[in-house]
Amino acid sequence: MTGITNAQTAYITNDTTVTVIDVSTNAITATIQVGSQPLGVSVSLDGTKVYITNIGNNTVSVINALTNTVTATIPVGISPFGLCVTPDGSKVYVANFLSNSVNVINTATNLVTDTLLFSTDGNKGICVSPDGTKVYVSNYNGYIYVINTSTNTISDSIAVGSRPIGIVVSPDGSKVYTANYSGNSISIINTATNTVSDSIIINYNPFAIAITPDGNKIYVTVIHDTIVDVINTSTYAVSTITTAHYAMCEGISVSPDGSKVLVTDVQNNRVMVINTATYSVTSIIPVGGPIAFGNFIGPANVGIPSWNNQSPTISIYPNPATSTITIQSQTSLLNSQLYITDVMGREIYHQTIINPTQTTIDVSNWSKGVYLLQIKNEKESVVKKIVIQ
Numbered sequence: 001m002t003g004i005t006n007a008q009t010a011y012i013t014n015d016t017t018v019t020v021i022d023v024s025t026n027a028i029t030a031t032i033q034v035g036s037q038p039l040g041v042s043v044s045l046d047g048t049k050v051y052i053t054n055i056g057n058n059t060v061s062v063i064n065a066l067t068n069t070v071t072a073t074i075p076v077g078i079s080p081f082g083l084c085v086t087p088d089g090s091k092v093y094v095a096n097f098l099s100n101s102v103n104v105i106n107t108a109t110n111l112v113t114d115t116l117l118f119s120t121d122g123n124k125g126i127c128v129s130p131d132g133t134k135v136y137v138s139n140y141n142g143y144i145y146v147i148n149t150s151t152n153t154i155s156d157s158i159a160v161g162s163r164p165i166g167i168v169v170s171p172d173g174s175k176v177y178t179a180n181y182s183g184n185s186i187s188i189i190n191t192a193t194n195t196v197s198d199s200i201i202i203n204y205n206p207f208a209i210a211i212t213p214d215g216n217k218i219y220v221t222v223i224h225d226t227i228v229d230v231i232n233t234s235t236y237a238v239s240t241i242t243t244a245h246y247a248m249c250e251g252i253s254v255s256p257d258g259s260k261v262l263v264t265d266v267q268n269n270r271v272m273v274i275n276t277a278t279y280s281v282t283s284i285i286p287v288g289g290p291i292a293f294g295n296f297i298g299p300a301n302v303g304i305p306s307w308n309n310q311s312p313t314i315s316i317y318p319n320p321a322t323s324t325i326t327i328q329s330q331t332s333l334l335n336s337q338l339y340i341t342d343v344m345g346r347e348i349y350h351q352t353i354i355n356p357t358q359t360t361i362d363v364s365n366w367s368k369g370v371y372l373l374q375i376k377n378e379k380e381s382v383v384k385k386i387v388i389q
Helices: none
Strands: 009-013 017-022 027-033 038-043 049-054 059-064 069-075 080-085 091-096 101-106 111-117 123-128 134-139 143-148 153-159 164-169 175-180 185-190 195-201 206-211 217-222 227-232 238-242 249-254 260-265 270-275 280-286 314-317 324-329 337-341 347-352 358-362 369-376 381-388
Touching (some): 027 069, 049 080, 091 134, 101 123, 123 175, 143 164, 175 206, 217 249, 314 381
Parallel strands (some): 123 164
Antiparallel strands (some): 017 027, 080 091, 091 123, 143 153, 164 175, 206 217, 337 369
16 A cells, blocks of 8 residues: 555535535535636645636635635736646646736746747646646647747647647656547547657547546547547557436546546536446536536545645655656664656556665656655655656
């Protein structure tokens, strides 16, 4: 069992509120007042902040996930739709549907520090690569735009199907999947070449898209319909889940442990919980007018007391790393538990520390990206972020 307990908390946008759901119990734990017509959701990697686009008053609400309170409201472009937080938590990218722009928010100051302009309106979906170097934006003009996050410039454009909306990147960063609303298809982008490597025909009007933590399946909502399409990412075989009569499926997200898929039903004011083993709806959660566009389930951990703290006794080097990382401690860590998880909350590494002051780990075969390292013993729990390049 991992030493970092996944919060598995869902944040569902409604008419003027966000409903907080404990995914393990399907219980509503809080309701948070935000801006007008909240729509998009993105949760920070450490699980402590949730960002919400309010399409009705052109703002982004910042929620403290530990207290379930709004700590900031940030003016952005016209009709903000999707948004994403970078893996290191330093930036939020906001796709504005009606102002041909993407805003870049500095999360330390909660201010817009950059604005990227596009040739047309229509930005909707947005996602970030696991290593944080690229952001992908879906635009209604039939293109996916690639943003270089180090320069905040548009580095490429990729023609896909008609009117792409939902977009998601694979856990290893090698592929991007887009739901083409009018094209009735899913485009698969090779991120090494920025070209479409394949296309899958699915049911009418795909809207939102989510991927499992292992990257083996993607789930797609068919807007204003009762079905969810499931695609095997190895064979591209498509199967269909029928959710409930008269449902209008919109938002979709996979739980960090991969056991559940949550789907919002705006027609009937509810969230449907799908068991991924049986492809059946196992629970219905009443909420008000839900959409929740984006990955609305927290991917990591909430409430870690020593999150990324600057412990004077523990250091990690080199960080970023390419081949090995070394953990150095001024005090004994003998018999402490060492855990490393990826951005999806999956346990990548675990050991009981046997060298009390120094531990070296080979990471040469690990995928590039951001990871969480936790050292836990009876006295403390220290969590730090590490980057593999």
